[in-house]
Amino acid sequence: MQEIKSPVDWAKLEAKPEFRNLLRSKARFIITATIFFMAYYLALPILVGYYPELMKTKVWGEVNIAYVFALSQFFMAWIMAFVYVRVATGWDKSAASVIKDQ
Numbered sequence: 001m002q003e004i005k006s007p008v009d010w011a012k013l014e015a016k017p018e019f020r021n022l023l024r025s026k027a028r029f030i031i032t033a034t035i036f037f038m039a040y041y042l043a044l045p046i047l048v049g050y051y052p053e054l055m056k057t058k059v060w061g062e063v064n065i066a067y068v069f070a071l072s073q074f075f076m077a078w079i080m081a082f083v084y085v086r087v088a089t090g091w092d093k094s095a096a097s098v099i100k101d102q
Contacts, residue, residue: 008099018098022091029087033080040076044069 013019048055048066055066 013099016098018094018101022094022098025094026091033084037076037080041073044073 044066047069055064055069057065059065059068
């Protein structure tokens with residue numbers, strides 16, 4: 001089998017502080033976003049379990065706070081996806097810059 005030669009020297013790239021900063025930035029965002037989203041997602045069953053009367057409060061006709069919160073999770077997923085795409089675009093630009101400067 002023939003070895004494929006990469007135009008990028010990955011060992012040299014990995015040693016660069018800019019590359020390490022990029023990885024650190026990505027990890028910080030992804031971990032923070034995941035913790036936030038999981039807390040938001042798990043808040044509904046926790047609130048329904050511990051504060052059922054609050055969650056039964058009607059806000060519009062038969063729609064209560066629990067329904068509104070559940071629907072807000074769909075919007076939160078779209079917002080998180082939008083934010084991730086925006087941030088990832090910046091990472092792509094930083095990665096291209098780090099690779100170009102090697």
